[in-house]
Amino acid sequence: MSFVRNAWYVAGWSREFGEALVPLTICAQNLVVFRASDGAITALEDRCPHRLLPLSHGKRIGDTIQCGYHGMTFGTDGKCVRVPGQSNLPASAYVDAYPVLERHGIVWIWMGEADKADPALAFDMPEFSDPDWHIHHGDQLHIRANYLNVAENLVDPAHVSFVHPTTLGNAASENVPVHVKTSGEAIVAWRWIRDAxxxxxxxxxxxxxGNVDRWHYYYLHLPSTAVIDFGSADAALALPEEERDKGVRIFALHFVTPVEEGYTIDHWMHLRNTAVGDEAASEQMDAMFRIAFAEDKAILEAIHQEEQRPQKRKPIRIAIDKGPNVYRKRIRELIEGEATDDLGEAEMPVFVQHD
Amino acid sequence: MSFVRNAWYVAGWSREFGEALVPLTICAQNLVVFRASDGAITALEDRCPHRLLPLSHGKRIGDTIQCGYHGMTFGTDGKCVRVPGQSNLPASAYVDAYPVLERHGIVWIWMGEADKADPALAFDMPEFSDPDWHIHHGDQLHIRANYLNVAENLVDPAHVSFVHPTTLGNAASENVPVHVKTSGEAIVAWRWIRDAxxxxxxxxxxxxxGNVDRWHYYYLHLPSTAVIDFGSADAALALPEEERDKGVRIFALHFVTPVEEGYTIDHWMHLRNTAVGDEAASEQMDAMFRIAFAEDKAILEAIHQEEQRPQKRKPIRIAIDKGPNVYRKRIRELIEGEATDDLGEAEMPVFVQHD
Amino acid sequence: MSFVRNAWYVAGWSREFGEALVPLTICAQNLVVFRASDGAITALEDRCPHRLLPLSHGKRIGDTIQCGYHGMTFGTDGKCVRVPGQSNLPASAYVDAYPVLERHGIVWIWMGEADKADPALAFDMPEFSDPDWHIHHGDQLHIRANYLNVAENLVDPAHVSFVHPTTLGNAASENVPVHVKTSGEAIVAWRWIRDAxxxxxxxxxxxxxGNVDRWHYYYLHLPSTAVIDFGSADAALALPEEERDKGVRIFALHFVTPVEEGYTIDHWMHLRNTAVGDEAASEQMDAMFRIAFAEDKAILEAIHQEEQRPQKRKPIRIAIDKGPNVYRKRIRELIEGEATDDLGEAEMPVFVQHD
Structure with missing residues (x-):
């Protein structure tokens, strides 16, 4: 298993959850998700402890779920409140309940130990609360690949010229060197293509x-949230790095949620400092993103297929792999840290700061 | 393997077998079945001992089957009667032949040791031979689930209110207690819903x-034949248990045949003491059954899928599981008994009688 | 693995390879094949050594292939000629290149050690260069079966009467004995059906x-090339064996290429001494072959399915299996010989000559 458990993962956008029992899978764990009458979202283990029928095959009775097989009924805390045919409620009659966080129209579920589910650990950025920025919740991209390959692809500016030659990249950037650093728990890769x-x-x-200065900053936050800060400004301005807000600037966010080892959902959205309030622009951008992300999907799924085949020799690593290499190392450390929590080392690993 | 071998399993109805070579699978064993010129049904191992081609790919030459690859030919006893290209018949040139029993329009095949294939061990009931009862052979329900879950569901009155709310059950019975006893090798679960x-x-x-007294008696015979005796009588009659024939009474029979570990065929039919000779009534009942059985199938297949996933903890058992619990225990005993036959304990296990 | 590595395998006909990057699989090895500007065909390992994307997802830049993910570029010898983002080329940046041979419109790839790839080892026959013979390249038959079963079927005259009763065989030959001998590395099975x-x-x-004398000679060359020499002559001529050219004579060639353990492509074609230059005759013959080969495919795939199931006892061998038995033994010897090459026994095994 290559999953980091103690983390918030995006389950979807707020608009996707309501009365209905929605089955979904995160980190190979089946969940049933619904919005209770008080507006709060509940996420429960989607398996009745009696005969294992997914509770999502049952139905809501008020704010409880009644199993579709024998009617065992569970509250929003996962505890059984009714067993038809008997009056006592066995202590073992429960399903796991998962902490849920809803913020900025995004629904997060904590897949690890509940007492560590600190809302401050979920990704946030000030532009979400800034009226000068337009926030647009996009869509889901389903990819038959491991989430690490999906996330790695998002801290990898070098692929853009080859995978997205007509949308996000062009040949001008093929040989522009990539800078990589770490910034707290984030890995940052970036490059500027000047006067192109x-x-x-x-x-x-x-x-x-005419020509522009174009930047791409790829921030990858552990375990698998990517922020791609990209934009352009007239080359004549010779824009300094720290004044990117003066150009046309977009934050493309990817909340990469592992479903199974070989199946990943990329929940993507963006924030922008242009065309604020213009929904037609949002749709045009989504259409462009869809083309580009389908290009990524094709590559990532072909690689995933190939990874299932026997390996004759170890894959090689090249100069542009700096970001992915650091990412893989940190994920391994997180997973090993979780595996040894019982030794008393429960905190998030501390990374050396390079920023 | 969770199969009881020394048992008769239903292969289908008499009308399904004739000239043609019919391939089918029981207890993970591929069989080829046909009716010979004397009217007797033959069931042979469906695999030529030479190059393994299923004999059902061959053709009948009189009452023999000629393999479709090199023409090796087998009689109804499974012995090879011809090897093209040579005159001698090797002793190893045979396929297994399985005992077959045909009675009341039902075709049974014995999947265990041939010398134990006693026709008296196949399910029977006097109503099959009683002209006051209408016998209607129904259909097959194919279920992607283990046969034990399918059979267990048939000795489980508690699921009816939740799985079949609009056909076989309603909310009135949700909390009516279930009685369970054993009666010889059968397990019986039942309840009466009075004045509803x-x-x-x-x-x-x-x-x-107006209101009725309604009964449901679920008899589960080893290894996997279920008889559901259900009916209703005017509540004013206050019908005693032993006079159920005075009400409208139906015996729904389910001959549950394991195909593979995760695949089961339920051969279902019914007998009734009303609308005798009325084929339109049979069709209406079949239509109703089909709706109800599709509801069971959906539940059983969802559970089967869930059972393939990792288990975090043991499933719990509740009060209504009495019948299933006894059933699982008896099946385990039968399978263990067959595994240790070589120690000389060849009889069917004797069960304590509680009737 | 049941593959002989040190052998030429047919990848297809010359007409199938040009500018495009063609992905194909031989002996479970994925290849990308294309024709370079000088007309020579290149076959490379279809997997970038960096992130494993199949190179066939990339694109040609002149006579090189540029990977579709990060642009690493490989020449026809498999060596990396460019790594975008860096100036040095790591020694480990290469893909395997496979020897290719193109002759008589047939493209062969050598799947073993390159220094053993002797063109003289690829199948040839003088009729390819004889203008009195018509050469017709047929088609591919894809079969979900192991290649040994496919090849074995081609040195097995005994199946013809049963599998192809209306095309290649008839009942007259059912009991005609099959002769078998070895001739160098080839196995030959044959029979004459006289005056039928x-x-x-x-x-x-x-x-x-009227009646004819009909012959079928099945030559199976290691590892898996079959030549079926069949024809007929007026029975009145009482044609001697060595004068078959005086009859209507056809060589049906089958180049059996293992794809995966359970997947095989039979590249089939024919040469004939009749209707030379008559393409309509070729098409009529192909149509007839297609019917017959579909009959083989159905049998071979049913057997393959059956071979995946548990075996109760060892398959039996009968008189007609002489050819297949020798074939299986020789293939085992070849594979064992390759597995022990490191001991210094690098030559092809020498077979006792029986011709």
Whole structure:
């Protein structure tokens, strides 16, 4: 198992959860999710402890779920409140309840030890609360690949020219070196392509006539949230790194949720400092993103297939792999840390700060 | 393997077998079945001992089967009668032949040691030979689940209110206690719901205006034949248990045949003491049964899927599980008994009689 | 693994390879194949050594392949010629290159040690270069079965009467004995059916009015090339064995290429001494072959399925299995020989000559 358990994972957007019992799987754990009458979202283990029928095959009775087989009924805390045919409620009659956090229209579920579920550990950024920024919740991308490959791809600027030649990249960036650093628990890879033709995306949305300076900053937060800060500004401005807000700037967010070892959902959305309030622009951007993400999906699924086949020799690593290499190492440390929690080392591993 | 070998299993109805070579699988054993010229049904191992081609890919030459690859030919006793290209018949040139029993339009195959294949061990009941009862052979229900879960479901009255709320059950019975006893090798679970609204099924076929007494008796015979004796009578009659024939009474029979570990066929039919000779009534009942059995199938297949996933803790057992618990214990004893036959304990295990 | 590595395997006909990157699998090894600008065909390991994306997902840049993920680029010798983002080329940046041989419109790939790839080891016959013979490249038959079963079937005249009763065989041959000998590394099985009704095939193409002498010679060359020399001549001629060219004679060739353990491609074609230059005749023959080969495919796939199931006892061998038995023994010897090459026994095993 390659999952980090003590983490918030995105289950979906707020608009996706209501009255209905929604079955979903995170870190190979089946969950049933619904919004109770007080508006709070409940996430329970989706398996009746009696005969194992998924509770999502049952039905809601008020704020409880009644199993579809023999009617055992469970509250939002997972405890059994009714066993038809008997008056006592056995102590073993419960399902696991998972901490849920809802913020900025995003629903997170904590897949590890409940007492460690600190809301401060869920990803946030000030632009979510800034009216000058437009927030647009996108869609889900389902990928038949391990989540580490999906996340790694998001801290990897080098693939853009080859996988997305007509949307997010172009040949101008092929040989521009990639910088990598760590910043707290995040890994950051970035590059600036100065004084070059704008890429398709900004031709369309930036309205640039001549050459631009273009930046791509890839932040990968553990275990698997990626923030891609990209944008362009007129090359004549010679924009300094710290003044990116003066250009057309977009934060593309990817909340990468492991479903099974070989199945991942990328919940993607974006924030932007242009076309605020313009839903037509959001749809145009989504359409462009969909093309690009389908390109990633094709590559990642082909690799996943290939990884299932026998390996003749170890894969090689090259210069552009700096970000992925640090990422893999940190994930291994997190997973090993969780496996040895019983020795009393329960905190998140401390990383050396390089920022 | 969870199969009881020394038992008769239903292969289908008499009308399904004739000239053609019919391939089917019982207890993970592939069989080829056909009716010979004398009317007797033959069941042979469906695998040529030479190159393993299923004999059902071959063709009949009189009452023999000629393999479709090199023409080796086998009689109804499984012995090879011809090897093209040579005159001698090697002793190892045979396929297993299985005892077959045909009675009341039902075809049974004995999957264990041939010398134990006593016809008296196949399920029978006097109503099959009683002209006051209508016998209707129904259909097959194919279920992607282990046969023990399918059979267990048939000695479990408690699921009816939750799985079949609009056909066989209604909310009136949710809390009515279930009685369980053993009666010889059969397990019996039953309950009476007194003075309640008739269920959908009897509203349609019983013609009752007011409240009824309704009974459900679930008999589960080893290894996997279920008889569900259910019916209703006007509540005003206060019908005693032993006079159920005075009400509208139906015996729904389920011959549960294991195909593979995760695949089961339920051959279902019924006998009834009403609408005798009325084929339109049979079809209406089949239609109703089909709806109800599809409800069971959905539940059983969802559970089967869930059982393939890792288990965090042992399933719990509750009060209504008495019948299933006894059933599982007896099946385990039968399978263990067969595994130790070589020690000289060849009889069917003797059960304590509680009737 | 049941593959002989040091052998030429047919990848397809010359006409199937050009500019495009063609992915294919031989002996469980994924290859990408294309024709370079000088006309020579290149076969490379279809897996980038960096992140394992199949190179066939990339694109050609001149006579190199550029990986579709990060742009690593490989020449026709498999060596990396470019790593975007760095100037040095690591020694480990290569993919395996496989020897290719193109002759008579057939493309062969050598799957073993490159220094043993002697073109003289690829199948050839003088009729390929004889203008009195018509050469017709047929098609591929994809079979979900192990290649040994496919090849074995091609040195097995005894199946023809039972599998192909209306095309290649008829009942007249059922009991005609099969002769078997070895001839160098080839196994030969044959029989003459003298003075019998012509089979469907020669009724159609031989124009015979009365009875014919019909021959079938099955040559199986290691590891898996079959030549079926079959034909007919007027029975009145009492044709001697060595004068078969005086009859209507066809060589049906089968180049049996293992894809995976349970998946095989039979590349089939024929040469004939009749209807030379008549493409309509070729198409009629292909149509007839397609019917017959579909019959083989059905049998071979049913057997393959059956072989995956548990075996109760060892399959038996009968008189007609002489050819297949010798074949299996020789293949085992070849595979064992390759497994012990490191002991210094690198030559092809020498077979006792019986010709």
């Amino acid at each position: 033709e704008p890429i398709g995306f900004f031709k369309k949305f930036g309205g640039f006539a | 609204e008739p269920i959908g099924f009897f509203k349609k076929f019983g013609g009752f205006a | 009704e012509p089979i469907g095939f020669f009724k159609k193409f031989g124009g015979f009015a």
